[in-house]
Amino acid sequence: MVDMELRIFTEPQQGASYDTLLAVAKATEDLGFDAFFRSDHYLAMGDADGLPGPTDAWITLAGLARETKRIRLGTLVTAATFRLPGPLAIQVAQVDQMSGGRVELGLGTGWFADEHTAYGIPYPDDKFARFEEQLAIVTGLWGTPQGETFSFDGKHFQLADSPALPKPVQQPVPVLIGGLGATRTPRLAAEYATEFNIPFASVEDSAQQFDRVRAAAKERGRGDDLVYSNALVACVGANDAEVARRAAVIGRAVDELKANGLAGSPAEVVEKIGRYREIGASRVYLQILDLADLDHLALIAEQVLPQV
Incomplete structure (x- = not known):
């Protein structure tokens, strides 16, 4: 049975500066995790004040590309509503160059209407159709041989004789698609994705x-070349008191976290990760909600990572 990769997944819109994210990314690298990923949101959710304010996903990853050396970097996931497909292809290709070929693009439709309203971003009704065209354009631009041009005539986007530059280091850049849609999502994953991810779902729903x-x-x-992965909130402690303390900091109940995430002792978390491995997952994105608690990452690296 293959080893599971553990990746660190952050939610900076809840409140994090670039320096905070840099500290987490460096800890991610130093402690032996595979990758640092971040959400792509501009507005805090729930009761969080979001201070000091949002950071842009691709500007953040560009900075981290120059300040890390090993870990892979990506989004879980970039909202297709935030960026036009041509400029997005340029941004990702440039960050891939800046990182020496360590970037992955998670791309989704976009869903949080309030953040669009807050920052003047159009929120279209036909998000999925636009998302499908974005996938075709971004991957088409990257895949066009140098010296040739790329054109696209869609309902939402039209490109004519694009030089399709710059090229990323990786050919192809890994593309991650996720979600629980029963029909269109699997079809797009089969056509465009390198990796298929399911966020915050049970073993049973993930298997289906x-x-x-x-x-x-x-x-x-x-062929059987798709990577399957899950994203789950992490709350690990050396003992019950430590688990309870970490759960309280992020405003969650221990029992709820154990049911819906990866919570409890290292042994409990290793056992639950194994259940996801049994249905075909080979990566888990650990959603870390308290970015100041680097001891949490160290505990997972010391007592969970070697066992999966």
Whole structure:
């Protein structure tokens, strides 16, 4: 059975400066985790005040590309509503160059209407159709041989004779698609994705959705080359008191976290990760909500990472 990769996943819109994110990314690298990912949001959710304010995902990753050396860097996930597909392809390719080929693009439709209103970003009704065109354009631009041009005539986007530059280091840049949509999401994953991710879902729901994606990939004639992954909130402690303290800091109940995330002792967390491995997941994104608690990362690295 293959080893599980553990990746650190952050939610900076809840309140984090670039310096805070840099400290977490450096700890991620130093402690042996595989990757540092961040959400792509501009507005805090729930009761968080979001101070000192949002940071842009791709500006953050550009900075981290120059300040880290090993870990992979990406978004879980960039909202297609935030950026036009041509400039997004340029941004990701440039950050891939800046990192020496360590970038991954998680791309989704966008869903949080309030952040669009707060920052003057159009929130279209037909997000999924625009998302599908974005995938075709971004991957098409990257895949166009140098010296040739790329054109696209869609309902929402039109490109004519684009030089399709710059090129990323990686060919292809890994593309992550996720979600629990029963029909369109598996189809797009089978067509465009390197990795399929399910956020915050049970083992049972994940297994059902993984099977849908496998069926869509088989129908498309793909081999068994898709990576399957889950994202789950992490709250690990050396003892019950430490678990309870960490849960209280992020405003969650221990029992709820144990049911819906990766919470408890290192042994409990290792056992639950194993259940996701059994249904085909080979990566887990650990959602870390208290970015000041670097001891939390150290505990996971010391007592969970070697066992998965």
